[in-house]
Amino acid sequence: MLAKISRLFVIKTRWEAFLIIYALALGAVERGQVYLGQYPGFGGKLLFLACTGSVFLAGAKILDCLKYEQAATQPAEPGT
16 A cells, blocks of 8 residues: 555656656746845845756756666666
């Protein structure tokens, strides 16, 4: 039963990965807007860029890991 529940939290397809990245981006922009309100000026803009930039890094890592996991589960082609 626990194995069935744990499968819900595994990213299996690119579509699921993009949905998770979108959710991360929404949260990062929301947090960045809070930073712009708390720290007006250049400091707030830097913190906003740090929040949104982290989504690019996390998204790239998620997509790369998904690609490597799918390649590892596929059987090797004969002759290579």
